[in-house]
Amino acid sequence: MQANARVLDVDANCAALDAAAQAAAADGAAVLVTPELFPVGYAPLRLRTDLDPSGLPAIRETLSGIARRHGIGLAYSLPAVTDRGNWHITSTLVDATGTELLNYAKVHLFGDGEREAFSPAETGPAVVDFNGFRTSMVICYDVEFPEAVRAAALAGAELLLVPTALAHGFETVPQVLLRARALESQLTIAYANHSGNEDGCEFLGGSVIAGPDGSLLAAAGPGAELLYAEVDPDAARNARGVVPYLRERRPELYRSWGI
Numbered sequence: 001m002q003a004n005a006r007v008l009d010v011d012a013n014c015a016a017l018d019a020a021a022q023a024a025a026a027d028g029a030a031v032l033v034t035p036e037l038f039p040v041g042y043a044p045l046r047l048r049t050d051l052d053p054s055g056l057p058a059i060r061e062t063l064s065g066i067a068r069r070h071g072i073g074l075a076y077s078l079p080a081v082t083d084r085g086n087w088h089i090t091s092t093l094v095d096a097t098g099t100e101l102l103n104y105a106k107v108h109l110f111g112d113g114e115r116e117a118f119s120p121a122e123t124g125p126a127v128v129d130f131n132g133f134r135t136s137m138v139i140c141y142d143v144e145f146p147e148a149v150r151a152a153a154l155a156g157a158e159l160l161l162v163p164t165a166l167a168h169g170f171e172t173v174p175q176v177l178l179r180a181r182a183l184e185s186q187l188t189i190a191y192a193n194h195s196g197n198e199d200g201c202e203f204l205g206g207s208v209i210a211g212p213d214g215s216l217l218a219a220a221g222p223g224a225e226l227l228y229a230e231v232d233p234d235a236a237r238n239a240r241g242v243v244p245y246l247r248e249r250r251p252e253l254y255r256s257w258g259i
Helices: 010-026 044-050 053-070 111-117 140-144 146-154 172-185 235-242 251-256
Strands: 031-033 073-081 087-094 100-105 128-130 133-137 159-163 188-192 208-210 216-219
Touching (some): 010 031, 010 053, 031 188, 044 111, 053 073, 053 087, 100 128, 100 133, 140 146
Parallel strands (some): 133 159
Antiparallel strands (some): 073 087, 188 208, 208 216
16 A cells, blocks of 8 residues: 555544555455554654554554454554553554454664654564465565564565655665565565655655565555555565575674674
């Protein structure tokens, strides 16, 4: 799902997400990946000052209900507040019954706004079985670090879901870097961005789905759209059989290099 959110208009954003889930399910999609912080809009400083975190559980229930109502898996991103009062940017994967399967908190924060509003997490990406795929998640800037994607791959991930909020001026991220990440760690990456302007930020759009051989499975333009790709359940295994990057790593040697 590539779309333009309304900052702090949860009802409008959830309605847009509901319509996208209905359309994607009708077209046979098994999972809908949505942009970073889409249900509340991407505006880190405004979220920190104006968003009441006590309302977040109700938003999560609404999103689980959307997945359940349309019978489709859903990857969404919301703020979360820890018991210690730290604000994180998180993503969640629910299945077609609305059951939460996977949660992740963003490790690499981008820009002064995110760093002022949120705290970076430290836990690496986990992996779950989802619709026949070993599935993991990272968020936006995380995917630009090879270590984050490689950690998911080494944990067994074959499919990586990435909610993102990428502005204009960073076109090489989806056009070049995402395909390289998919190729070097030999997994499929689904990267869902905002479109349009939110709180003064002009988003790139340009969402992509890249295969484990580095191929471009689908790419969006600048505007709102639903982007589809069909992923072969054996794609990651086949790619790793042709060129065994993961098996032929030499981590002990790399450590001696100071990596």
